[in-house]
Amino acid sequence: YEQAIALIKRREPKEAVKALVKALAINNDFIDAQKQLGMLYIDQQMWGKGAAVYQYLASKTNDPVDYSHLGLCLYSNADVDGAANAYQQAINLDPERVQRYISLAQVYKEGGKPQLGLIAINKALELDGGSLEYWLLAADFNMQLKNFLDARGAINKAIELAPMSKVAKKMLEDLEAEEKKSREEKHGAE
DSSP, X not given: OHHHHHHHHTTOHHHHHHHHHHHHHHOTTOHHHHHXXXXXXXXXXXXXXXXXXXXXXXXXXXXXXXXXXXXXHHHHTTOHHHHHHHHHHHHHHOTTOHHHHHHHHHHHHHXXXXXXXXXXXXXXXXXXXXXXXXHHHHHHHHHHTTOHHHHHHHHHHHHHHOTTOHHHHHHHHHHHHHHHHHHHHHHHHO
């Protein structure tokens, strides 16, 4: 383990992985070595191996950070449902960390579940309503769900926070186009 730490400091991650695997062959329950190995796998984008390490760690430690890392690995390995479950478990253990709600919202967006994503982003906004990014994400979810009034409110809040935001102004244009299209479809159906 000490050798692995020295290798990490020397920026030799592949050799550090080998040393950690040897250390874990001696004592698989050495949590610090597992955590170092998991981080090395994340750094090297070895998502499947990282997921295996964090699955083990989460079951042993019940640490929200381990569940968050598991969520990242699963999401990056295209396991959207597994990632959502991992992030939800992290939130259950530590409901005050805003970034976990954002990660969960992104996973739901990728998984085609905008209603659940909107719930997650709204919780993030309760905890931190001063983030332009969060308001834009809320507007995006509301537009997907055709909640035009809520989308407009979120965009207006984003513009209030960053009056020069080109993204917010573009979203407002897109919203107005969607509203117009929806009205035309409604009148065409009558």
